[in-house]
Amino acid sequence: MPTSPDDADASLPLHLIIVDGLNPRLLAQELEARRLPALAHLISRGALLRATSVFPTVTPTCLASLATGCTPAEHGIHGIVWWNPQEERYVSYWPAPQTLLSGTFGQVMRDILQNLNTSHLARSAATVFERLEAAGIDSACVNFPISRGPYQRRAHIPVLMALLGSLPARLAMSGPRRHYAGDLLRPSLSLPRGVLGRYGISDARATRFTRRVVKRHEARFVLTYLPDNDLYSHKWGPMNVGRELHAIDRRIGQMMAAYGSFDDATRQARWIVTGDHAQSDIGGFDGYSVNVYRAFRDLLPVPFGRKGLRGGPYDLAIAPNDRSALITTPNEAARQRAIAELLHWPSVDRLIGREPEGWFRVQNPDTLRTLRFRPRGPWQDVRGGTWDIEGDPGMLDLRPAGSVLHDGVFPDALFRIAGSPPSADLIVTARPGWEFSTGFTMGHGNHGSLRAEDSITAIISAGVTFPAQPRITDVLPAILEAFGLERPGHDNGHSSGAGPGGEPLQHPTLP
Numbered sequence: 001m002p003t004s005p006d007d008a009d010a011s012l013p014l015h016l017i018i019v020d021g022l023n024p025r026l027l028a029q030e031l032e033a034r035r036l037p038a039l040a041h042l043i044s045r046g047a048l049l050r051a052t053s054v055f056p057t058v059t060p061t062c063l064a065s066l067a068t069g070c071t072p073a074e075h076g077i078h079g080i081v082w083w084n085p086q087e088e089r090y091v092s093y094w095p096a097p098q099t100l101l102s103g104t105f106g107q108v109m110r111d112i113l114q115n116l117n118t119s120h121l122a123r124s125a126a127t128v129f130e131r132l133e134a135a136g137i138d139s140a141c142v143n144f145p146i147s148r149g150p151y152q153r154r155a156h157i158p159v160l161m162a163l164l165g166s167l168p169a170r171l172a173m174s175g176p177r178r179h180y181a182g183d184l185l186r187p188s189l190s191l192p193r194g195v196l197g198r199y200g201i202s203d204a205r206a207t208r209f210t211r212r213v214v215k216r217h218e219a220r221f222v223l224t225y226l227p228d229n230d231l232y233s234h235k236w237g238p239m240n241v242g243r244e245l246h247a248i249d250r251r252i253g254q255m256m257a258a259y260g261s262f263d264d265a266t267r268q269a270r271w272i273v274t275g276d277h278a279q280s281d282i283g284g285f286d287g288y289s290v291n292v293y294r295a296f297r298d299l300l301p302v303p304f305g306r307k308g309l310r311g312g313p314y315d316l317a318i319a320p321n322d323r324s325a326l327i328t329t330p331n332e333a334a335r336q337r338a339i340a341e342l343l344h345w346p347s348v349d350r351l352i353g354r355e356p357e358g359w360f361r362v363q364n365p366d367t368l369r370t371l372r373f374r375p376r377g378p379w380q381d382v383r384g385g386t387w388d389i390e391g392d393p394g395m396l397d398l399r400p401a402g403s404v405l406h407d408g409v410f411p412d413a414l415f416r417i418a419g420s421p422p423s424a425d426l427i428v429t430a431r432p433g434w435e436f437s438t439g440f441t442m443g444h445g446n447h448g449s450l451r452a453e454d455s456i457t458a459i460i461s462a463g464v465t466f467p468a469q470p471r472i473t474d475v476l477p478a479i480l481e482a483f484g485l486e487r488p489g490h491d492n493g494h495s496s497g498a499g500p501g502g503e504p505l506q507h508p509t510l511p
């Protein structure tokens with residue numbers, strides 16, 4: 001059962017620990033085997049819930065949704081790579097080796113360290129730090145990239161990073177009252193970890209910083225980001241990282257032990273441990289990693305790292321997002337030609353298009369059957385949103401029962417597609433086992449699609465209340481409520497009227 005707000009004192013500190021790529025299947029297996037004592041203790045004092053992610057199901061979009069309670073359409077962080085139509089260029093938040101080859105490393109670092117929190121993150125999407133600090137609640141950000149807050153600090157840019165990226169030695173970073181960011185923002189006595197230590201953006205460093213915040217009573221809200229799990233899951237596959245999950249449990253146990261014992265940790269503080277997405281197995285056959293810049297027969301995509309779509313020689317821009325790809329076309333003719341080609345790619349699971357008047361079209365390349373839908377209408381999803389739909393609900397494995405659409409293998413798909421980035425007029429998702437790339441594979445695990453394996457993560461909470469079927473966008477409202485603050489009003493494709501059990505507006509029929 002979710003814990004009730006009466007269970008916990010609103011003055012207690014609250015920890016939000018984000019475990020990148022937290023996989024509920026592995027979590028359940030290792031809890032069952034009693035190998036996760038810290039997490040088991042938190043669950044014994046609260047709840048373990050399955051939570052749905054946003055779409056595309058990649059780290060920057062999900063982290064921004066956790067930090068703001070908004071969908072990617074609302075918060076403006078459109079993908080790990082996305083086409084910025086205002087600047088006519090690709091934005092990337094991943095300093096992969098090919099960014100050095102394509103000469104875009106400096107741009108990528110500026111996008112991560114500056115633009116992400118300034119020009120990309122919508123002003124209307126207030127972060128948890130902005131909301132809590134405005135209410136007088138001292139907050140700490142530990143190694144979390146979506147840090148926008150009321151304070152500016154001058155970060156030290158490591159020499160090699162500054163040289164490779166033509167960056168200044170010091171750079172202003174926005175954050176809450178307490179802000180730690182690996183080697184860039186660290187306590188004066190702590191030694192830098194350097195390039196081999198991922199500049200301190202690691203679980204080990206985040207744990208040390210968090211213990212410091214607790215022991216020095218630096219903040220009432222502490223957000224700690226643990227990135228290691230996702231990196232290992234990519235490398236070994238999502239069910240092959242049990243040992244790495246045990247290490248994460250030990251780290252979380254060390255953070256809890258900063259209060260004394262596990263019991264002290266749950267008596268003296270409140271805790272949320274959440275993932276942002278999960279991963280599915282990929283590979284095992286030739287060609288599973290599709291280099292999207294080489295996959296078109298008759299169309300010329302803007303190459304990764306180049307600029308200019310309108311008026312240039314290119315037919316489209318395509319941004320690979322692991323197990324999905326965001327496509328931007330300059331006109332309707334190019335869009336139709338892109339659709340014709342993409343429907344022949346063996347890697348494509350679903351082709352999703354934006355249409356006029358708020359409609360979305362979802363197509364299965366195998367059958368060419370189509371589902372069209374838009375927010376608000378006679379159909380209800382299981383989380384209280386309502387929808388107008390036409391065509392075959394099987395395209396998203398929706399299972400109608402009365403006027404309610406139950407989820408199948410594409411959880412919360414209507415809401416997630418409706419909240420997907422408006423910079424893409426087409427999105428493709430990858431079939432199980434496949435991925436879309438810039439030419440470098442991630443290994444044995446990946447994420448990004450609408451399928452359940454990528455999309456369902458876990459929330460563990462002790463002393464904080466969640467809905468029974470939470471989305472990751474419910475984390476911010478739960479935190480505000482836990483501090484006695486008002487939840488933000490959102491129109492996330494939910495009707496303000498009938499929820500589950502409410503009266504449908506009319507009797508829906510399907511062709």
Ligand SMILES: [Zn+2]
Nearest residue numbers: 021059230234
């Ligand atoms: Zn990842």
